[in-house]
Amino acid sequence: MKSTVVTVTLNPALDKTVTVPALEVGGLNRVRQVRIDPGGKGINVAKVLHGFDVDVLATGLIAGGYGERLLAQLDRQGVPHSFVRVPGETRTNLKVYSESDQVTTEINENGFDVQPQSVLEFLNVLEELLSEASYLVLAGSLPKGVSSDIYGQLVELANSKGVRTILDADGDALKKGLEARPYAVKPNLFELQQLTGQGVETLDEIISAGQTLLARGLSLVVVSMGGDGAVFLNKEETYQVKPFPITPQSTVGAGDSMVAALVHGLVTGKSLPELAEWATTAGTVTASKRGTQVCTAEEVQNEVHRVTAKKLVPKA
Ligand SMILES: Nc1ncnc2c1ncn2[C@@H]1O[C@H](COP(=O)(O)OP(=O)(O)O)[C@@H](O)[C@H]1O
Numbered sequence: 001m002k003s004t005v006v007t008v009t010l011n012p013a014l015d016k017t018v019t020v021p022a023l024e025v026g027g028l029n030r031v032r033q034v035r036i037d038p039g040g041k042g043i044n045v046a047k048v049l050h051g052f053d054v055d056v057l058a059t060g061l062i063a064g065g066y067g068e069r070l071l072a073q074l075d076r077q078g079v080p081h082s083f084v085r086v087p088g089e090t091r092t093n094l095k096v097y098s099e100s101d102q103v104t105t106e107i108n109e110n111g112f113d114v115q116p117q118s119v120l121e122f123l124n125v126l127e128e129l130l131s132e133a134s135y136l137v138l139a140g141s142l143p144k145g146v147s148s149d150i151y152g153q154l155v156e157l158a159n160s161k162g163v164r165t166i167l168d169a170d171g172d173a174l175k176k177g178l179e180a181r182p183y184a185v186k187p188n189l190f191e192l193q194q195l196t197g198q199g200v201e202t203l204d205e206i207i208s209a210g211q212t213l214l215a216r217g218l219s220l221v222v223v224s225m226g227g228d229g230a231v232f233l234n235k236e237e238t239y240q241v242k243p244f245p246i247t248p249q250s251t252v253g254a255g256d257s258m259v260a261a262l263v264h265g266l267v268t269g270k271s272l273p274e275l276a277e278w279a280t281t282a283g284t285v286t287a288s289k290r291g292t293q294v295c296t297a298e299e300v301q302n303e304v305h306r307v308t309a310k311k312l313v314p315k316a
């Protein structure tokens, strides 16, 4: 099967979201609601893009009974996928939503161990999928046994085939992936600070860190800042977008929805300010939904008028 966008999730997860009245660390917390959703960054991007009517396919590694359950949920949602099955079990990531302060606490497992043979099998699958793709999304943490330079390798593979890559990772995987020059990257503030090894806090510091990434050969940098919105930079322009007010129900998947809307904007040829408004709205709508449920195209279309991309003039 050939798709315009291929998303890679090497460490997928079943996201189990529990709602408690007010999270008490060290105390007894009784759960009011539970829901289980397919999760993992590339998988969430594929969920959103499928809802946006973009021709997308999710690939990566998957294991065990939880993995089969996750794939069955993707099937029910109609999201096309082609995962390589590996020994072991897919992780469950626990998300605790505290109603009193509307804060989500995430407890993510490490995931399965991967043997070199499975990585080779995956590379063969991906190579085939990339033959007619235009965009490759590389997102999320890496399971044990997968080298931290895998994203770098995959970016090189995509570059050699003229496929644009969007990278959303953290730590070493992000650092090494960037060395291969992806088309775009979407760090959150914490990931950007990890990357630069410095306190990036003010708007000027964020813009300057983004410009450093552009100077290294990237074409688009998006720095997301949770409830404070995001900054979007290409070589010509910089925009900031603030979200509209919501009652957060679970911010899980907000970053992935932003990445998906970026890809959608690129596929449909949106300008940077339009793309920035769409992506911010997508993240914000997802943050207002329970569990790892994601925004729909209709919701984003209805709400996008509530945000404005403000052009920033970087200091000389
Ligand atoms: N509490 C919130 N209120 C409004 N919008 C939010 C909130 N949290 C996230 N968002 C939206 O989702 C986008 C991505 O969220 P962020 O938390 O920065 O990403 P990540 O999940 O990758 O850390 C933000 O730029 C914003 O548009």
Ligand SMILES: O=P(O)(O)OC[C@H]1O[C@](O)(COP(=O)(O)O)[C@@H](O)[C@@H]1O
Pocket: 011, 013, 015, 038, 039, 040, 041, 042, 044, 093, 108, 139, 140, 141, 142, 251, 252, 253, 254, 255, 256, 257, 292
């Ligand atoms: O691979 P990681 O970094 O552990 O992240 C996986 C988790 O991130 C998510 O993809 C959500 O990511 P975002 O909140 O950044 O959009 C969850 O579905 C999943 O449990």
